[in-house]
Amino acid sequence: MSTLSFLVRRILAIGCGLIMAAITGIILVNALRRYTFGLSLTWGEELPVYLSIYGVMFGVALSYLQDRHMRFTIVTDFLSPALRERLFLAMDVVTAVCGGLLCWSGWLFAMRRGTIEASGLIGAANSLAESTGLAWLVWIGRMGTWQFALCVGGALLLLAAAIRFSERLRDLRNPIHETAPTASDTVRMRARGQASLD
Numbered sequence: 001m002s003t004l005s006f007l008v009r010r011i012l013a014i015g016c017g018l019i020m021a022a023i024t025g026i027i028l029v030n031a032l033r034r035y036t037f038g039l040s041l042t043w044g045e046e047l048p049v050y051l052s053i054y055g056v057m058f059g060v061a062l063s064y065l066q067d068r069h070m071r072f073t074i075v076t077d078f079l080s081p082a083l084r085e086r087l088f089l090a091m092d093v094v095t096a097v098c099g100g101l102l103c104w105s106g107w108l109f110a111m112r113r114g115t116i117e118a119s120g121l122i123g124a125a126n127s128l129a130e131s132t133g134l135a136w137l138v139w140i141g142r143m144g145t146w147q148f149a150l151c152v153g154g155a156l157l158l159l160a161a162a163i164r165f166s167e168r169l170r171d172l173r174n175p176i177h178e179t180a181p182t183a184s185d186t187v188r189m190r191a192r193g194q195a196s197l198d
Contacts, residue, residue, distance in 0.1 A: 114144020
């Protein structure tokens, strides 16, 4: 499972980085064109918003997988480490269920309303499809492509929660040492600068 966890973390991190780079590049080019030539890209306002939805979905899954998400710890800090880890196991199950429901509802949402045109993108998508001869590129200008981010995000969150569940379960069943920190303790120690990021 550690190899799968490593691969998923890398894929999510690369996805987040590429999406942030694309958003930054589009906004930079659009701003330079607007203030230098007085022209802006027709899709330069809308596309970064849609890309950021995908970025958030990748980031949510990555932060959950790294156990660095926001959490209210006013109750959990007073629990024993073993009880806290069992509570976090239950949280992983609930998160996996929520991820599955988000994936399913995102799929339904994208399928029901997916053919609606995205006003700022449809012109560029149509011209791109015509110039390349690839008719499927017209879907860049349809809302379903961007609404599908909810489905992708739900699936990624489900995967991240399942991996965290298996890691926590492994830590509970096979403790390295009686006082060895659990996966959640290690994340807290990293945040305080008390453990390396290896």
